[in-house]
Amino acid sequence: MEQQQWRRLDGRRIKLPIEEEVRQMLMKEKELGYHLKVCIGTDSQRKGKEIEFATVIVFIRKGKGGFMYIHNETTKRKMAIKERMLEEVARSIDIAFRLCDLFIAFNIDMEVHADINTNPNFKSNDALKEAMGYIMGMGFVFKAKPYAFASSSCANKIVQ
Template sequence: MTFHEVFQHIVRFMKKDPTGRYRLIFGTDSQIHPTYTRFITGIVIHCESKGAWACIRKVVVPRKMTNLHERISYETTLTEEVVSMFTEDKKNQLINIVLPNIYKGSSFTIEGHIDIGANSQNKTRMFVNEMVGRMESLGIEPKIKPESFVASSYANRFTK
């Protein structure tokens, strides 16, 4: 699908219920294979208690990316690339769907899910501040494990 088609799916999904509580969520995960590394970015529009619509973007790097920092950084870069396609104009189009219904409980947030964790057992904990800062600099709400389900669950299933 083109970006235009993805965006139109999101618009149609939100217009079905303009009073909904929406979360536009992006997240990337990766898997090292014998001769390449596969990266999957999930794009999800979720309406609280009403379901979701989702799609993926796949990127393959023709080598094993064994350096953890390089791989986590590239996952974040791929998420940033997709987020950047949602220009201020595109975000405003989505906000304007729910805006007339704010006083009826509607809402719209944008989240960046990062496949890293802060607990002491997680090898990625040393990258949390860096990657969270990158998401915040885009003006989106960062989420890490265990809340980063688009990266750690949805995108993960397509990396295999």
């Protein structure tokens, strides 16, 4: 598998594979006594003929703030809104699956956030049932708007 280029919010590039970076970070956070929760989400934005995707891994230190890792990718593929929502979910599930064994080993709760509106008046709602089934079928905790801050706030800020 080709290594994705991840970075921190401050722009520092991650040189290690994300799995190794997260493992090392979890060891440091544990040594410092932090109790973490992780939320993974993806958002996208159409920009002309391209679609930019941003996937984030948000770590929350209970009562002590948080930090995140970011991965951006652009595609020129045309996608209807439902297909794009499901592509966002697939990208989130991909990284969640790659990291879930680490989170289990370190006893860290994980959620997968989908930038999909639970209100049927919004177009993204067309993908809600499939996204929920996909995420929960993989054994992950599912959150949608308005509770999906990793995708609808954190990743959203990256693609804007």
